[in-house]
Amino acid sequence: MTTFSANLGFLWADLPLPDAIRAAKAAGFDAVECHWPYDTPAEHVAAALAETGLTMLGLNTLRGKAGENGLAALPDREPEARAEIDRAVDYARRIGCGSVHVMAGFAEGDQAHQTFLGNLDYACRAARPHGITILIEPLNRYDAPGYFLRTSDQAASIIAAIPHDNLALMFDCYHLQIMEGDLSRRLAAHREIIGHVQIASVPDRGTPDHGELDYRHIMAVLRDLGWERPLGAEYKPQQPTDQTLGWLPVLRSV
Ligand SMILES: O=C(O)C(=O)[C@@H](O)CO
Numbered sequence: 001m002t003t004f005s006a007n008l009g010f011l012w013a014d015l016p017l018p019d020a021i022r023a024a025k026a027a028g029f030d031a032v033e034c035h036w037p038y039d040t041p042a043e044h045v046a047a048a049l050a051e052t053g054l055t056m057l058g059l060n061t062l063r064g065k066a067g068e069n070g071l072a073a074l075p076d077r078e079p080e081a082r083a084e085i086d087r088a089v090d091y092a093r094r095i096g097c098g099s100v101h102v103m104a105g106f107a108e109g110d111q112a113h114q115t116f117l118g119n120l121d122y123a124c125r126a127a128r129p130h131g132i133t134i135l136i137e138p139l140n141r142y143d144a145p146g147y148f149l150r151t152s153d154q155a156a157s158i159i160a161a162i163p164h165d166n167l168a169l170m171f172d173c174y175h176l177q178i179m180e181g182d183l184s185r186r187l188a189a190h191r192e193i194i195g196h197v198q199i200a201s202v203p204d205r206g207t208p209d210h211g212e213l214d215y216r217h218i219m220a221v222l223r224d225l226g227w228e229r230p231l232g233a234e235y236k237p238q239q240p241t242d243q244t245l246g247w248l249p250v251l252r253s254v
């Protein structure tokens with residue numbers, strides 16, 4: 001049976017994070033993940049996770065100044081990028097969270113590529129003692145124009161260049177359908193380096209039961225590939241989240 005993680009960056013985003021965790025539990029999710037939890041003391045999050053029995057699967061590094069979308073590929077910003085990596089790994093460690101998405105930022109060119117490699121090497125070393133995986137995620141050109149990481153092949157070549165086994169691809173079906181399509185073959189081609197899968201409808205980033213992607217098919221592909229971890233529901237609810245969950249029992253029963 002496919003299981004699902006509620007992305008609390010979008011779902012129940014109006015609630016304090018501990019209450020969002022409780023809401024996800026009450027709605028029947030199997031796990032949670034978030035974007036930027038740092039305004040909430042880690043012990044409050046850890047307590048809500050312990051109370052509900054849910055695991056926080058992932059969180060992001062902070063994006064930087066207003067208008068920025070991560071720092072890790074920005075030349076000459078290594079001290080800040082690495083401080084954010086340290087902050088994220090420490091927070092993840094304190095709440096028992098297994099992965100940290102290191103956000104690349106708006107950049108291009110070889111210097112950005114080299115900077116990203118250096119910062120990812122640093123992140124993998126910082127995360128390893130805590131059993132934490134570092135994730136990198138291609139984002140689509142419409143939501144994040146100018147973002148350094150755009151395709152699954154680019155992510156794969158970066159992962160291949162880093163000599164650590166705790167670096168993986170966040171395969172967000174929403175972004176990669178927009179950028180590349182051909183998702184069944186993309187999932188198979190990159191199966192070995194995928195660390196997490198996220199879902200939402202395309203193109204409107206709504207509930208995963210409509211739009212140009214049929215997630216019943218994607219779920220069958222993932223099952224055939226031996227994928228058994230929760231899929232991250234990272235969609236933007238157009239109504240209060242509790243009123244948008246009709247898709248959950250439907251996809252769960254597939
Ligand atoms: O936008 C997404 O997709 C994410 O997963 C975020 O964590 C990064 O913006």
Ligand SMILES: [Mg+2]
Nearest residue numbers: 137172198234
């Ligand atoms: Mg995503």
